[in-house]
Structures are given as structure tokens and as C-alpha cells.
Amino acid sequence: MSTEKAEALVLRVIDFSETSAVVTLFSREFGKIAGLAKGARRPKGPFESALDLLSRVRLVFLRKSSDALDLLTEAKLEKRFRTASRDLSHLYGAYYVAELLNELTHDFDPHPELFDLAVDTLEKLGSASISSGIVILRFELTALRMLGHLPSTRECVECGKSIAGERRTAFGLSSGGVLCEACRPGKRHVVSLSKEAVTWIETLVEPGEAWITKPLERRQAGELRGAVSQYMSHVLGHKPRMLEYIGLPSASALA
Numbered sequence: 001m002s003t004e005k006a007e008a009l010v011l012r013v014i015d016f017s018e019t020s021a022v023v024t025l026f027s028r029e030f031g032k033i034a035g036l037a038k039g040a041r042r043p044k045g046p047f048e049s050a051l052d053l054l055s056r057v058r059l060v061f062l063r064k065s066s067d068a069l070d071l072l073t074e075a076k077l078e079k080r081f082r083t084a085s086r087d088l089s090h091l092y093g094a095y096y097v098a099e100l101l102n103e104l105t106h107d108f109d110p111h112p113e114l115f116d117l118a119v120d121t122l123e124k125l126g127s128a129s130i131s132s133g134i135v136i137l138r139f140e141l142t143a144l145r146m147l148g149h150l151p152s153t154r155e156c157v158e159c160g161k162s163i164a165g166e167r168r169t170a171f172g173l174s175s176g177g178v179l180c181e182a183c184r185p186g187k188r189h190v191v192s193l194s195k196e197a198v199t200w201i202e203t204l205v206e207p208g209e210a211w212i213t214k215p216l217e218r219r220q221a222g223e224l225r226g227a228v229s230q231y232m233s234h235v236l237g238h239k240p241r242m243l244e245y246i247g248l249p250s251a252s253a254l255a
């Protein structure tokens, strides 16, 4: 058993007894961790009410060597999630981020860049000046890229043929990317994407923040939301619980 320290986001809190809770966190150093927090529900305990959903904390825990649950010993609050927006979609978006981090990652499989992306996404959802829909879409696609699930957008995933320049492209959910005309027949779970939507997917996963100011038409917003929802459900093997609360991405100035 060793004592570890980590910076972490609280993904899930399940009451375990009158004073304790089982808490799932996504840490920068270790990836996902689940542990028992004794006294978590006591206001003056070692956690000082830091273990709220989506809080960012400095965590100390005892890592068990077997399959036993790790023991959380201390958590100091760094930042509680708050949103300045009165629009509930920002809060639901943050819950969706927690759900995806929990479902897309494994225990003790660290992805520090994904942790940083999640922190940045929660910051943006905390602001009322940017549409939650586009922030979520960028989180989903970038998280998929970081975890090796990003769909191929330029070359056919089956044969490698370049398909840049086509007005509409077939996107195979099971294949994990775009399909050329020769490879498409017979494939199941295929959606059709416009050239603009494909370009948007590429913009959203680029480093930098060009996506914040790029104008997005309503038609493409619906198309992108639909395709990413289907692809995410496909990757997870089921529809994420919070997905139906996620709004359409819209131009950046809208909340």
C-alpha cells in the first residue's frame, strides 16, 4: 500500500454510509480512481466538503495493491464547478463531461492531456459567454482523438483512398471514419456528412481556439450533433445518459 497524491476531478459520489462515500475521480497523474472516503459526508472531516460532483481537488489516497477499493485520505478543494450561465445546458454539459470521462477511461490509465482538456472545458462551461453546445462537441471530438477513437476524415478507412473534396461523404460508425464509394456498399451504421460538417470536425480537434470564432450554420450544427451523438453511442456501446440534455452547438456568442 502506498500513499499517492493527485490533482483530480470528482466524477461520481455514491453515499456508502451515514458519513462515508465511494468516490470516482479522474486524476491527472493516474487516470480514473475509485476510492472509499471515510468521513466524506461530515462537514468538518478530512475532506471539508471538497468531494462534490465536478470539483477539482488535490487528493491524497492510499493505493491498494489488490482489487480492493483505494482509500481516499484527504482532499483539498481547488475549484468548485459553478456556471455563470442561467441556461441549464451548461450544467448538464458539465455532467455529460463527467459521464464521458468515467465511461471512456479505465482505472489507472493516465491521460494528462485529457485531464487538462476536461478542466478547460469546465472553465468554458462555467462562462456564460460561449455556447455550451460547441464546447461539448469540441470536448467529445478531442477526447475521442486523445483516446485513439477519432474518425478518419480525409482518407477512406477501408482502402486509404483520398476523399477530400467530395460534397457529401459516407461516414461509417463501425468502420471509424469516412468511406469511399467503392467501400461503402454493404456497410452497416453509415451516416452521410456534408463537406462542411467534415471540415468542422477537423477544426474542432485542431489545437488552438479557431473553433470559438468560426461561424456555424444551424444546419451543420444539427448534422454535427447528430453524427457525433451516434458515433459516441457507438464507441460506448450505448447512448450516454446525459446526451439528450445536450443542446445544439451554436455560434460562439450565444449562451
Ligand SMILES: [Zn+2]
Pocket (backbone or CB within 6 Å): 156, 157, 158, 159, 160, 161, 179, 180, 181, 182, 183, 184
Ligand atoms: Zn475505400
